Amino acid sequence: MYNKFFWRFFRSLAILIVIILLVFITPIKNSSLIVAGKNLLIRIVYPFQYVVYKSLTKCSDFAKNIITLRNAQKENERLRNELLMQRAITNSFIGLAEENVRLKKLLNFKNKSSFKYNLIAAEVIARSPSFWFNNVIIDKGENDGIKKNMAVINEDGLVGKVTEVYPNSSKVLLLIAEESSISVIISRTKEIGVVVGNGPNLPKLKYIFSTSNVVNGDFVETSGISEYFPKSIPVGKIKILPKKELELFYNIEIIPSVDFNSLRNVFVIK
Amino acid sequence: MITKQIKYLVLFLFLLIFQTVILSRVIIFGYSFELLISFLALVTFIEGYENSFWLSLIIGITIDVLTNQIFAFTILLSTLSIVLGFIREKLFSKNDIVLYIFVFAFDFLVYFLVGSIFALKEQISIFEVTKTSFIFSIINLAFIPYLTTLIEKVVKSEVSKQLSF
Helix, strand or coil: CHHHHHHHHHHHHHHHHHHHHHHCCCCCCCCHHHHHHHHHHHHHHHHHHHHHHHHHHHHHHHHHHHHCCCCCCCHHHHHHHHHHHHHHHHHHHHHHHHHHHHHHHHCCCCCCCCCCEEEEEEEEEECCCCCCCEEECCCCCCHHCCCCCEEEEEEEEEEEEEEEEECCCCEEECCCCCCEECCCCCCCCEEEEEEEEECCCCEEEECCCCCCCCCCCCCEEECCCCCCCCCCEEEEEEEECCCCCCCCCEEEEEEEECHHCCCCEEEEEE | HHEEEEHHHHHHEEEEEEHHHHHHHHHEEECCCCCCHHHHHHHHHHCCCHHHHHHHHHHHHHHHHHHHHCCHHHHHHHHHHHHHHHHHHHCCCHHHHHHHHHHHHHHHHHHHHHHHHHHHHHHHHHHHHHHHHHHHHHHHHHCCCCCCHHHHHHHHHHHHHHHCC
């Protein structure tokens, strides 16, 4: 009986070892088979997620329609989406306006800024099944003009970046994800740093020297250095933590301007 | 046996949709519920490590695809499924207390091991990783009665089918 038991145990272990060896020895990660497998899995799972999400939102919208007039509800939704889009565009101008005033004062320089966003509206359908990896699925994909590495924002600021694109959906890596790393600038002092995600904890702002005069509450926005994120998109506010005496850099957390717990409507910058 | 596997697959798909679409929006002090790991732990506990091994591969591959990590969760979940399932079968009996401790330990190890990799990369403190893993594992225990009920329905339906034959 014990022989049979240990035989079953070592058989399972052997299968596992083969898988581990396949992963580390062969260049399997980016093979076309794996990519095809991923696409197939997403194509299987996404329709169910879409149906459940739309059913839930339809049910909640139906309850609202009972109380309010049907036409008023539609008009309200249309105006709300338009307003959210305009707020997203307007927020980006705040940083530019400050820079414009500063340059005019110092150099009597005319700022020619052709700042245009072409936005694609999308809804967040589902989130990652593991909290250590903060990404979401949106309901727009390749067929809607979405491409990899496009920036994603909402009316409050930067949400993240498109990392994978499928025909009718896309995966967005959130700002708060552990793998996320974004070049930013402090609006007041113009110092450049990098915001890295920190999972359930607040994102961290790195590489701000301890000799800097940054204070709590300073606004942080995208620097425009990265090819993926346009300039002056709000990222968040600074929260300085106590640091050790001889540390070179401040220990700073960022309070994101976006509420990642209630993401629903986002815009992809084309 | 095959129909039971299909039922577990259907249950897994239901839990995946439920978690990613609905439960992910329920955030309590920055923490959300995660059913898939607890589901795998329960199946390993009830069915044994050998019968849950294939499910651990499927759940691992699915999480890897949805989080863009190839084979990380597949290897981790299948290894833990074998090791913890083996330890449970050899050392402990099946009762409610052992069930809760087993699921807690399974969840904690998964979160802690994954979190430790990030702790090394991003210089996050191990204390934060331990605290986060502990809280997540405690929160997920709330769903054990419901998940256990669902799994036992699958087990009982197979048993009654076999008896009717």
